[in-house]
Amino acid sequence: MTVTEERVRRPQAPGAAGPRPDDDRRGALRRAVGRNLTAYGFLCGALICFALFSWYPMVREVFLSFQENNFVDPPRWVGFDNFRTVIEDPAFRSAWVNTAAFSGLALVIGYAVPFVLAVVLNELRHAKAYLRFVVYLPVMLPPAVAVLLFKWFYDPGAGLFNQVLDGFGIPPLSWLDSTSTALVSLVLVSTWMNLGTGTLIYLAALQSVPGDLYESAELDGAGLFRRVWHVTIPQTKLILLVMLLLQVVATMQVFIEPYLLTGGGPENATVTVAYLMYQYAFNFGDFGGGGALGLMLMVVLLVLSAIYLRVSRKAER
Amino acid sequence: MRTLVSPLALRTPHGRVVYWAILTVVVVGFTGAFVFPLYWMVTGALKSPDELAQIPPSFFPDSFDLGVYADAWNQLQLGTFLRNTVLYAGGAWLFTLAVDVTAAYALSKLRPFFGRVILGAMLATLMIPPMVLLLPTYLTAKDLPILHLDLLNTPWAIWLPAAANGFFVFLLKRFFDSIPRELLEAAEIDGATPLRILWSIVLPVSRPILGVVSILSVVTVWKDFVWPLLVLPETDKMSISVGIASLSAQMPQNVLIASLVIASLPTILVFFVFQRSIMAGLTAGSLKG
Numbered sequence: 152m153t154v155t156e157e158r159v160r161r162p163q164a165p166g167a168a169g170p171r172p173d174d175d176r177r178g179a180l181r182r183a184v185g186r187n188l189t190a191y192g193f194l195c196g197a198l199i200c201f202a203l204f205s206w207y208p209m210v211r212e213v214f215l216s217f218q219e220n221n222f223v224d225p226p227r228w229v230g231f232d233n234f235r236t237v238i239e240d241p242a243f244r245s246a247w248v249n250t251a252a253f254s255g256l257a258l259v260i261g262y263a264v265p266f267v268l269a270v271v272l273n274e275l276r277h278a279k280a281y282l283r284f285v286v287y288l289p290v291m292l293p294p295a296v297a298v299l300l301f302k303w304f305y306d307p308g309a310g311l312f313n314q315v316l317d318g319f320g321i322p323p324l325s326w327l328d329s330t331s332t333a334l335v336s337l338v339l340v341s342t343w344m345n346l347g348t349g350t351l352i353y354l355a356a357l358q359s360v361p362g363d364l365y366e367s368a369e370l371d372g373a374g375l376f377r378r379v380w381h382v383t384i385p386q387t388k389l390i391l392l393v394m395l396l397l398q399v400v401a402t403m404q405v406f407i408e409p410y411l412l413t414g415g416g417p418e419n420a421t422v423t424v425a426y427l428m429y430q431y432a433f434n435f436g437d438f439g440g441g442g443a444l445g446l447m448l449m450v451v452l453l454v455l456s457a458i459y460l461r462v463s464r465k466a467e468r
Numbered sequence: 469m470r471t472l473v474s475p476l477a478l479r480t481p482h483g484r485v486v487y488w489a490i491l492t493v494v495v496v497g498f499t500g501a502f503v504f505p506l507y508w509m510v511t512g513a514l515k516s517p518d519e520l521a522q523i524p525p526s527f528f529p530d531s532f533d534l535g536v537y538a539d540a541w542n543q544l545q546l547g548t549f550l551r552n553t554v555l556y557a558g559g560a561w562l563f564t565l566a567v568d569v570t571a572a573y574a575l576s577k578l579r580p581f582f583g584r585v586i587l588g589a590m591l592a593t594l595m596i597p598p599m600v601l602l603l604p605t606y607l608t609a610k611d612l613p614i615l616h617l618d619l620l621n622t623p624w625a626i627w628l629p630a631a632a633n634g635f636f637v638f639l640l641k642r643f644f645d646s647i648p649r650e651l652l653e654a655a656e657i658d659g660a661t662p663l664r665i666l667w668s669i670v671l672p673v674s675r676p677i678l679g680v681v682s683i684l685s686v687v688t689v690w691k692d693f694v695w696p697l698l699v700l701p702e703t704d705k706m707s708i709s710v711g712i713a714s715l716s717a718q719m720p721q722n723v724l725i726a727s728l729v730i731a732s733l734p735t736i737l738v739f740f741v742f743q744r745s746i747m748a749g750l751t752a753g754s755l756k757g
């Protein structure tokens with residue numbers, strides 16, 4: 152903190168009389184107080200916003216899940232009652248299984264794709280700007296628009312997807328209407344509208360892979376795929392790991408796809424934890440149950456976020 | 469710069485054939501995967517309900533009757549929804565800049581007591597995924613602590629939470645940290661107040677980061693769905709995404725599709741114009757999101 156003190160003392164007030172040590176100390180104190188007052192004046196807007204909409208809700212979330220609250224009488228502590236209610240709900244198991252399956256499928260379908268696209272794009276010398284623009288277009292659509300667009304594509308009758316399948320002589324699928332394909336359909340929309348982000352981030356990361364590594368690998372006789380495996384992937388390992396964790400955290404919160412496409416159906420095949428939380432609060436009026444679900448999701452995601460933080464710290468170095 | 473494939477390999481006749489083949493596949497594939505759905509949307513809106521139900525579908529619409537866009541505009545109150553969304557996104561933008569820039573400046577240059585703690589608490593919010601705090605945040609907006617104000621159906625329900633963005637504070641502070649101290653001290657000696665230093669020295673040199681934060685904040689609010697769904701339940705107050713989604717069930721297919729086109733135009737236009745800043749924001753956030 153000596154640095155700060157020095158900094159404060161250095162600008163001499165213009166016209167100040169001789170440097171008497173006593174005056175100087177009092178002046179420094181006054182300046183420090185003034186600086187703090189100004190600083191907190193500048194900070195107060197942000198402090199209010201964060202306090203109201205970030206910090207207080209974190210505390211409130213815990214209260215919510217251990218209290219019974221009808222918002223008329225004072226809330227009552229009920230221990231783990233809310234958790235018990237939620238866990239005994241038959242949809243609870245489906246919600247977690249579906250959320251995990253959604254995340255897993257999104258990884259299988261969508262995790263490698265942006266990386267592969269980025270590696271290919273990085274080799275192309277033409278149409279670069281066009282390809283980069285186009286891959287990011289779906290990301291720019293409002294998610295609700297993308298999801299509703301796909302709802303129409305999934306239409307079992309004249310929907311685009313069944314028409315395309317028909318063109319290849321493949322029998323039509325019932326997409327959102329069947330328990331076996333509904334969740335995959337949600338993953339497809341989600342992948343389509345988020346693909347561009349990963350691709351562009353990997354593309355940026357690939358710029359920093361030193362070219363002579365490829366050069367020497369090639370001199371050692373490494374073929375194309377061995378060069379990807381032994382040079383590209385190790386060189387981008389950390390960003391790959393960061394993106395993996397970010398994607399899992401993001402997909403575990405999936406809400407808008409089931410909300411707009413299936414309403415959790417058919418037969419709870421697409422109920423997710425976030426969607427069930429929403430239903431508890433806004434359809435059943437049970438904010439305690441919703442809060443309990445939210446808290447469970449928070450714990451799971453915090454563990455993942457903690458891993459992410461460790462990894463990204465390492466990545467910064 | 470040397471990449472995966474050596475320039476030598478590309479110069480051989482064989483390499484050239486492979487390169488052009490891959491380029492063609494990629495361009496066609498990308499166009500099919502990312503542009504064709506949008507083409508299908510824009511032309512789908514021009515088709516009559518009968519033509520939309522027709523199997524096999526027509527590649528070009530029978531007629532170029534733009535009337536359906538007018539229908540969508542009128543029947544869905546798209547004008548109201550768009551105006552609302554502009555109000556929410558614009559206000560959130562101004563509010564975010566005012567709040568987060570001053571906060572980042574205070575934390576970076578004025579360094580008050582507990583500044584590090586405050587910054588830490590702001591960054592800690594990035595660890596908590598927004599979805600899990602949805603219910604308590606909603607309850608807060610519904611009944612603001614101490615003041616007991618109900619923010620539902622008011623723009624404040626969008627503006628205030630939008631400004632509580634730890635990532636923006638982080639980006640801004642990191643940029644302000646890189647402004648040399650000598651620059652500010654000179655002004656300080658000349659008797660400039662902190663506000664004046666912020667306005668006349670810090671802001672002008674921070675244009676790039678202000679651009680990134682501006683676009684990110686506008687686009688985020690514009691695209692958001694869950695939060696406006698909860699806090700703006702009145703039809704007259706809805707944002708465009710929520711409005712279309714909530715009225716989608718009652719609309720004829722072609723009118724719905726036309727409204728999707730109208731809803732996606734603004735963000736795509738923004739992307740056309742501010743592509744550079746948007747991509748810069750993307751990579752700025754990639755490692756430290």
